[in-house]
Every structure is written in structure tokens, then in C-alpha cells.
Amino acid sequence: MDKLGIEELIRELSTLDYQNMYSSDFLLTWEKSIDEISATFTVAEILRGMREQNISSRIFDSGLGVSLFRDNSTRTRFSFTSACNLLGLEVQDLDEGKSQIAHGETVRETANMISFMADVIGIRDDMYIGKGNTYMRNVAESVQAGYDEGVLEQRPTLVNLQCDIDHPTQSMSDMLHIIKHFGGIENLAGKKIAMTWAYSPSYGKPLSVPQGVIGLMTRFGMDVALAHPEGYEVMPEVEGVAARQAAESGGRFTKSNSMEEAFAGADIVYPKSWAPFAAMEKRTDLYGKGDMDGIASLEQELLSQNKKYMDWTCTEERMATTHNGSALYMHCLPADISGVSCEHGEVEASVFDRYRVPQYKEASYKPYIIAAMMFLAKQKNAADVLQRLLERGTPRAF
Amino acid sequence: MDKLGIEELIRELSTLDYQNMYSSDFLLTWEKSIDEISATFTVAEILRGMREQNISSRIFDSGLGVSLFRDNSTRTRFSFTSACNLLGLEVQDLDEGKSQIAHGETVRETANMISFMADVIGIRDDMYIGKGNTYMRNVAESVQAGYDEGVLEQRPTLVNLQCDIDHPTQSMSDMLHIIKHFGGIENLAGKKIAMTWAYSPSYGKPLSVPQGVIGLMTRFGMDVALAHPEGYEVMPEVEGVAARQAAESGGRFTKSNSMEEAFAGADIVYPKSWAPFAAMEKRTDLYGKGDMDGIASLEQELLSQNKKYMDWTCTEERMATTHNGSALYMHCLPADISGVSCEHGEVEASVFDRYRVPQYKEASYKPYIIAAMMFLAKQKNAADVLQRLLERGTPRAF
């Protein structure tokens, strides 16, 4: 994208109503307006364009981005660090192994103690149903109180890097990929996306990806087909959100227990393993009671249940049933690829290989999506600021 | 604080004699003159004021701040990183699990190897009596030698982030909090502070906090009352320092075995658990001999000894005996709060809650105190440099 293209996007941005994102957190996509979602995509593309043009988008001379990962993660970690670095923030990890976060009382204390110079806090907490998003809101309230009470000089904004309910940085990257693929957000109405469960020999993959997808894609008039074996339901609240949004946007939200049905005529397929919602709730209870034996036997139970559905896999045969036999295959990565990373997995190697490069591009949007979320939370007049950065023209690399 | 306030503080700073701090380490507060202590407070407030005014105080375009923590720490880690970041230094951790620091020989070698581009080294080493501060001095000598011999381009300065003797970044933050609370350093003379032991169900809390407090507060004419059960003595050398300083400053330093006596009429109370000095010495010996059974049985012994003094806790009833019943309650955090973080602890929940926000503010000074220590070690004419930074007016955030 050249400078004129960037300026065009800045003009587009200036027509959107995004000012309420200033000083706010990004926790669930469905809490954001269509304009705010669009602004996030637009800022992400502007930031990417500026980087391609070697123009610095640093808006911080100093400042910290705090990362709090309750789960190992290479990809999200690198995306968050990249986003912070792009805007001028240094990342400081809060390693909870070295901390004492245990109950409500200390969440408040720790949230304040790490935020004296924090501009952003990125949290990934997706392991226990009913916990992750709640924890994020506790942190948000704590830093808001700290700011109001004069403890903090600034109110750090939160970015949800994956919780039990939503995975907004993933679903937004996925969607930006779809927008680019179909040549614009205006072309998405009526496009069918199959968000389907797929078999994996592993256990306990989070629900936030399918939930994030049905919670976002239903807003743009798409035909969202959720499919999974019986017993692999996602959170009913999110299904409710999806149904409501589909109705509002003139799209469709359907559920089935058939991968075939979902794939039939689909423009996009997103086959991916996840754990049943009810089992994850049970696991959360067992964890709360410290019942490690119970967790181990639940794991065995789920793994053997999974095995009943080994035919839920994305084959060439199934791909042939999609729209023109050429649906866009998507995955949040890493995928379980049959014969490559496991014997039987979510997808056949030939399908995966054909879509490898598009998927890597899909992943490449994530740092920009995160940076855009931060940018809009930090700059009330984002369009003006971007125009000034463009004019400033500081080279990113000499 | 507005720009005029900042300029007023810069003028104040320029009247102080702080130039000897240039290129020196900050290891014990009582090695610093009154002017140097005052300069540290003043620079801390200026840096905070500048940040509030969105004015960058970066004085480094590149450079490293090395952190060496021999003890897990979230709060001090974040404070150190924040201070480094504020001045433009990137933090690199020296994780000793990955290193070979074992004896005098390699302290010298490692100190040089990590310092090729280090401007500051922050060390926390508070676990063993007679070790932490000594280690810091070994590192200081090693980097001085490296600089003199032409190995290092610059001589990194050391900041004591807590040792076996003192905790200067904590006691200085505590004191800045007191200064603000009483409206100025000139109002401290005669104010009574009760530095008292308090019961905690845990073991081996470092002595550096009470020692740091009696070693600093006695310099400003305060009435410092140290109280603890028999057998919970702090290091005699530090008591000696406190007594001498109290005499010099027109203050008072008393010791007792009565929490009541210390609290009576106090303007400030600082009830906090610590381990007996003699026991910590014994533990250091056992550790030196690798006698892990000995350490385990010492721990049991100390925990059961602690239990005899469960009534040493900061209750509402005791708070009522302080000056006007409204002494300022202080803690270095995290506190053991009865009924919250433990069954019986250092303080009643209602007392803690009433002082929660002031305590968080107390903690918020630490990054600025650390940054001020670094600033004064790196800038001979700190007042001039601060004035120039103010005039440069680079925004911290766009």
C-alpha cells in the first residue's frame, strides 16, 4: 500500500464513530459497535501500510505494555510484543509463578502494583469456564479505581488476548483475512462460513475460537453454520448473541450435528477441535476443589469420547462439496494435520498445504489488530494522529 | 503538579549538594548525606511531575538496566523496569539459574560480562544475613575494576533493590509518603513512628524493612519507636546507626518489647512481621553447610515461636491509642490481613481497608525513587539536565 492508499484509509476512518473506544478495554467483540469494529480493521491496515512504507507509528516515547499469560503461548506473545513495540511500549511480563494473585483482594492490589507506568495490559486466560473474562473485568475495575483514587497516573487499557468466552484478536484477524479475500467488507453478506468441530488427538482446546467466530461473523450478514457432534456444544450465551446478531444483520446462524451440512456450498470452512462446554465447566469445578484425580479421569473420558468422532476431519472429499469446491480453508494455527503432526487430525495434509500461505497471512494480521485496539484506546482522534504520523514521516528503519 | 511547580522543585534541587552521587552506587541510605537524600526525593517528585505533564524524561537513547533478583519479586521487578523504561533503558534479567555465579572469582567475571553496555545494575539479594550487601559491594568493585582497566566503556551504577541490611528504595518511598502526608519534610521533627513487629503465619520475612525504616527515619528528628517480642532483635549495627542518627538529628530512638508502648500517641504505625536476626544468622550458617534438615527444623521452631506472639497485631483497639486515634498506618505490601489473606495476621481487615488507597500511593513512589537514584548517579548536573528536559518538552505519549 502506498501513501495515497494510506491517506484514503485515514479519510475512511474519519467517517467512523469510534471515539468511545478511547480509554476503553477490548474484551468482547460484541460489546463494540459495527463502526468500532470497522475502525479497528482500518487502523490495522493503516499501521501495516505505514510499516510497509517504513514510516514509524511510535506514539510512545516510553511506557510499558504488561502481559499476563496464564497459559503458554508463543504466537500470541510475539503478536502482543510486536504490537507494543510498534507503538513504542516495552513489554514486561507478569509471571504469576512469581506473584501472589489468588483471590479478589489481591487482584486489586496486584493490578495496581503492576500499573504505575503501564499503558496497556494484555491478558490471556482461557483455561477455566467462567473465570477468564471475569478476571479481566476485575483487573479493569481495579485499575479504574486506582486511576480514580490518584494511585495511577494513567489508566492502562486492557486487551483480551483470549479468554473463556471470546478471542477477539484471533476472530478479528480471521475476519480481516476474509475481508481481504473477498475484496471488501461489503462483499460478505450471504457468504457461508462453516465453523465446525474437527477431531484432534489432544484434549481441552478452548472454546474461545469457535465462540469468537460465531460472535463476530454473524454481524456482517454472513451465513454462519456451526456444526459439531452432539455433546460438543459451545456456551449457550454466545449462541444467543450469534442468533440475535444474525437476525439484526440480515445474516443467518444455524446449528447442526453434521459436518457435511455445514460444508455444503460453504465459501469458508473453519474446522477446528474444541472441548465440550459442559465438560469444561465440570473441569473448572474439579479444579476449584483441587480434585486432580477427577481432572485426570475427565481427560481420559474426553479423549475416548473424541475418538468416536475421528471422521470429523477436513478432507479433500469434503472440500469438494463447498462452493465451487474452493472454499477458503481457515485455522487459527497450529493445526493438527493428519500424517504430519499426528496420525489423525483436524485436516488432511494436502488441504492444509494448499492453504498454508493464506493462513500465514491470516496470522500476520494479528499484531496489527492488537496494535489497532491499543491505538484506538489511547488516541481519541486516531484519524488526526495517524495523519500527523504520516506527515512526520519518521523512518522506522534508517 | 504543573510546570511552574516542577520548575520550583528544580530550583530547590539546585540548592542541594548532590554532585557526589554522580557515578556512585546507592547501597545504604545512611551512607548518603541529608542533602543527597533530599535530592533523591526532589528528583523523584520532578520526574513524577514531568510524567503527569506528559513530558519525556528519557535521558538514554539506548542502554541496558541489568536486573539481578535472587528472590522472586513482582513488585520490585515492575518498579525497576518502570524506572529504567522512564529513563530510556531496556531491562535485561540476569537469571542466575542460567548462570554460574558461585564464588568470588566468578562474581568478578560475571559482573564484567553482563556490563559491556549496562548503565545500571539493580540487585535484590536479601535472603542471607551477611551476604546480600557484601555481594553488591563485590559487584561494584568488579565493575569499577573493569572500567578502570578499559574493559567497560562505562561504569554501571548499582541500586540496592533490597539486601540483608537495608531496603533503601522501600524506606525512601515510605518516607516520601510520610513527607507528603505531613505536608513537608520540615514537619517531621517530633513525629512519632512505631516500627513494630507483627504476627504472621509465615516464616523468614527479611529484616531489611524495619532496619531500613529505623536507619532512615531517625535522620529527620523523628521519634522512632522500635518494638518487637524478645528474641526478634534486628541487627545491632543498624540499631547503632539509628541511635547515633537520632542523637544527631534531635530525634529519638527507643526500643521496647511492647506494641502498646510503641503505638501510644504514635503519628505513624508500621506493624510488620520479620524473622529474628539471630535465627537468620543461624539459617545462613545452615545454608552454608548445606544442612537442609537443619533449615527445615529451624523453620518449624520459628513458626511455633511466632505463634506465641499472635496478639502482636494491628487492631482497631490499638489504632485508637495512637495520636488522635488516627495514626497513619503503613506497610510495604503485601500484608497478611486477618480473615482475608490468612486467619490471623499482621493487621485487622478494617484497619487495612481504611488505609488501602494511601498504601497504594505509598507504593507508587517506588519507581520514581529508583529512577531518581539512577538519574543522580548518571547526571552530575541533574538540576540543569532536568530543566533542559522540561524545555525540550518531548511528549511521553503522542
Add this chain to the structure above:
Amino acid sequence: MDKLGIEELIRELSTLDYQNMYSSDFLLTWEKSIDEISATFTVAEILRGMREQNISSRIFDSGLGVSLFRDNSTRTRFSFTSACNLLGLEVQDLDEGKSQIAHGETVRETANMISFMADVIGIRDDMYIGKGNTYMRNVAESVQAGYDEGVLEQRPTLVNLQCDIDHPTQSMSDMLHIIKHFGGIENLAGKKIAMTWAYSPSYGKPLSVPQGVIGLMTRFGMDVALAHPEGYEVMPEVEGVAARQAAESGGRFTKSNSMEEAFAGADIVYPKSWAPFAAMEKRTDLYGKGDMDGIASLEQELLSQNKKYMDWTCTEERMATTHNGSALYMHCLPADISGVSCEHGEVEASVFDRYRVPQYKEASYKPYIIAAMMFLAKQKNAADVLQRLLERGTPRAF
């Protein structure tokens, strides 16, 4: 070095043919031309000179340096971080414990996932024969493909921070030290360097140091004498490289099983423990099969084999047999020093102590060597850019 000295070096640099280093990786010194090796030394010295003159050499406003260490390392880690920081890059570790790099497939994926904003990737992977350098080339191909396919905005360049074959950042630092010691690269012809095995009570030290030394020093007309006990051969391919280069440069490359022969009349001695190549190959096989018992018994075997050669140590007596009894003693550090870090080791304490400061200086070149490798990979017209940085004159520290 003053500004005139720096400008002189920049003029020298502009006469060298180094443009092919642009966008290339630094994996083996013998893949680089003499001019490219010289340019690396020159840029290292310029960068050091600029730092001494407090002139910033930041060429990045933002950007990441990714470090991937498959082995614990304090020194290399600090050198890499220092180099990145000097040029303006923030380091992000790829901790493989938290990642899933397992086979060819995912090397490609991970390499792309960590590189969205990476300008440099530094890799240390020296544990398994036939693996480390191969892995680096896989990563290099993966990011090249990612760049060509439009996944990556920039193609990160790789720096070999130690592999199974070469240790270019070490051997180049060693050589810069030698150049300075003998007053110029033009004085090296005919100088004898004894690269000898030495006894250590530990096991499995990598071969990359001796291989790196014989693979580099043979290019400058030096007389390189490799000596080790029978059975401690290095990789035959590297010996072949050394022999060919010695012939081309008018130098000499000899092998013997005698420390005496190597030391006799030497101008430089580099006594250092390493593991036999054949044993390391066997270990790689055992590791591949997951045969941990086999590895443990191999370790015992090698340790007892080592013991047969305890007299292979750098004594004062042997030092007396070198040229004028005053050869330059070198070590990559940390050394096993007899009576200090172990009972019997690679070197007598009095020898080590006499050369301590020179060795620390030797080590101090490493950050600049790494920075020079990065600089030349990132700036096609490095001489011009350095001249402009000098004229820009941004102070590194205020």
C-alpha cells in the same frame, strides 16, 4: 577513539566490497569473503568508537530481535541483547519450552509466526552434531519463503550465535582481540596460534570453538597448530576448510597429538576442552532414539576417557616454551581454572590471572561484532549510513 579516528575507519570501510552481506545471514565465517570479514571488524570498531564518543548508532525506531537459545547462556544472551539494543531493536525470546518446534513442518510455521516484526533472529543451537547449523538454514529458508510469499513485510536476517559447526561471533571477537594485540591485521601473517585441547572435569563441551578458530585464523596467513589427544578429533569437513584456506592465504595448518609441539614457539595459545566429534555424533544418535541410559553411560565413558589426559593443561612451564615465553593466552570463558573453579582444569590459576584483563577485553568485542553483523545485513551502504549517524550526532546518553 576520537571522531577523526572513526572517520578514518569509515573511509577504510568504503574501500571494501561488503554489499553482498546486505539481506544475508551470518552462519559460517568461511562463507564470507575476506573483505566481508574485514568489513565486520571495521564496523565493530566504528560502533564501539561511536559509543565511546557518546554518539547513538540507533538505526531502528522500532523492531524486534528474536533470540532462540536451545542452551542456557548468560554471556551470549547479554551480548545479543546489547547488540540489538545498540541498534534500536527490542529482544523477544523464543522460549521453546513454551513452543512446539518439533519437525520440519513446524520449523517453517514457527519461523514465520515469530517474524512478523522481526528484523534479526539470533540462534544458538550447538548441542547436537549435524543439527544446529541445519536448523538455522531451515529457519533462513522459511523466512525467505515467508518474505517472498508476502507473509512477512521484511526478511529477518539470521546471526549464528553458536552452532555445531562454527561459533562465528566468538571466533571473530577472538580475532579482533588478536588484531588489536598485534597492531593490525597486516601483522598476523606467520604468527603461530596453538588451538589445543585441554583437560576439564566436565563433559560435552561443544566443538564449535576450536572449529571456529581453525576455520577463521587460517585465512590470514597464520600458522594454525591444532593439537588434541587421539580420539578428540574435530569435524573432518572443518579441518578440510582450514587446510584449504591455509594454502590459499600462505599460512599453515598442522595437526598433532602433542600439546608441547603446538605450544613450542607459539605467539598465541588457546587451550580449551571439547568433546570428541565421534562421541558427539554417537550422542546425537542416542538422543534421536531417546536412549537416555545410553547417553548417561556415554557421559561416564567420556569423563573417564578425559581423565587419561589430565596433563593436557596450560601450565606456566608450558607457557615458558612459547615465543619469548610470552604467548597471548586466550579462552572463550568461562575457563576451568585449576584450584579455583575445579581441582584440575584447563589452565593454572597464575596463567589465567595474568591474562584476565586481556580476556575480559576479548569478550567485550562480542556485542560489537554481533551488532556489526546485523548492521551490514541491514544497511547496503553501511559506510554512508555510519557517516550520516556520525553527522547526526544524537547523544546516546543525555
